[in-house]
Amino acid sequence: MKAQRYYALDLLRSCAILVVTFYHVWESSFGDDKMLFSAGESVFGLLTPFFLNYWGYSGIILAIVSFFLIGHSHKNLNWQRYLLVTVGLLGMAAHDQTDISDVHTWSWNLYAYLLISLLAVQFIPKNRKVLIGLSVLSIFILLIPIEMYQSLKEGLNPFAQQMLIGDLDVNTTIGWGLLPWLAIPLLGFCTGRIIRDTLKESWVFHGFKNEHWILLGAAALLVAIFPMNPDINISRTGFYYYVFSGSLWFFWSRFLVIAIWIRLSCLTVVNEYLGQFSWMRFISDLAWNKYFGLCYFVQFAFIPWASEWSNHFRDQPRLIDLYWVGLLLTTELCARLIVFSFKNIKLSANKFAGRA
Numbered sequence: 001m002k003a004q005r006y007y008a009l010d011l012l013r014s015c016a017i018l019v020v021t022f023y024h025v026w027e028s029s030f031g032d033d034k035m036l037f038s039a040g041e042s043v044f045g046l047l048t049p050f051f052l053n054y055w056g057y058s059g060i061i062l063a064i065v066s067f068f069l070i071g072h073s074h075k076n077l078n079w080q081r082y083l084l085v086t087v088g089l090l091g092m093a094a095h096d097q098t099d100i101s102d103v104h105t106w107s108w109n110l111y112a113y114l115l116i117s118l119l120a121v122q123f124i125p126k127n128r129k130v131l132i133g134l135s136v137l138s139i140f141i142l143l144i145p146i147e148m149y150q151s152l153k154e155g156l157n158p159f160a161q162q163m164l165i166g167d168l169d170v171n172t173t174i175g176w177g178l179l180p181w182l183a184i185p186l187l188g189f190c191t192g193r194i195i196r197d198t199l200k201e202s203w204v205f206h207g208f209k210n211e212h213w214i215l216l217g218a219a220a221l222l223v224a225i226f227p228m229n230p231d232i233n234i235s236r237t238g239f240y241y242y243v244f245s246g247s248l249w250f251f252w253s254r255f256l257v258i259a260i261w262i263r264l265s266c267l268t269v270v271n272e273y274l275g276q277f278s279w280m281r282f283i284s285d286l287a288w289n290k291y292f293g294l295c296y297f298v299q300f301a302f303i304p305w306a307s308e309w310s311n312h313f314r315d316q317p318r319l320i321d322l323y324w325v326g327l328l329l330t331t332e333l334c335a336r337l338i339v340f341s342f343k344n345i346k347l348s349a350n351k352f353a354g355r356a
Helices: 007-033 043-055 058-072 079-096 110-122 128-142 146-153 158-164 183-196 211-224 238-244 248-266 268-275 278-284 292-299 304-308 310-315 318-355
Strands: none
Touching (some): 007 292, 043 318, 058 248, 079 292, 128 183, 211 248, 248 268, 268 278
16 A cells, blocks of 8 residues: 655655755865855855755754654554664764764764654554643643753763753754754654544544635745844854754744644645646655655765865855755665665565565
8 A cells, every 4th residue: 555645745855855965065065164155156055044044944844744754654663764773873973983882972963863762752652642642742842942951951961961952052063952852753753643543534634714825824924024043143153053042932933834834734635736746746756755764864975075075165166066966866866776676685585485
């Protein structure tokens, strides 16, 4: 049985992927130098302010959409997902640490956050009341100002500080602390599981009269009044600090737009409308959407080249545009090849087992 595609979610995730790969290229190319290009020098420079101001929460988008789809899935245990996250965790630890055998020197990173998140949602019961309760709790956790979580650091060792709270120093930001960001996968998973077990005839899918127009209007209004913070700038702080140190209204003005878009994606009228376009079906069928975890992992095999070519990017800014597009395309092709090869190996193994 072919899994249902939520076209609006695929569209949202595709936009977030563009921004996240953009950030990875920028960070890997220039590190702490915070190199910027002008709008006239490259597409990269043209898009930097737009991506930062309006798509700075793309990492959060990818997290909540991915866990929404995990919750919506009927597969209880996906060992490939755990394998990718574990290998990614070990790979980042090996890259970041001079002595990987000394666990006391390990730094908290995204893959550690993802592994804890996967383990946390794995044991959530299917009881609807529990799912609703955890959703409400997650929203409450996200309503607490980030400064209050930062104040809990006292008395914790450095690794516990990173893991539980994160580090918001301008030059050494370590994001994805469990407080409050574990609430993102919990909320996404619980919402996906609730919707998965909801009858197709429910208002959840059919909505209210003109609901999609009202929601689109509300999202447009929120975008129009997005608060900007001139004191937090990519040239001085980078994406990480910009994202994880935002004020409560700074975060929620954007997160509400994400929530509205997820709600829209569940409406049958929206799904059917988008599904009639061949370009939308093409985007939805990309490996970046169908095998996002694999693509996210594969791209890190090519990211180190950005550092090697950074001097060329400085001299010829258009080259960073080509590298960015090339990274997306190469990752797409490699992921498709890996999936194709894996399916063939699995098919051959099943044939061999059948003959035996």
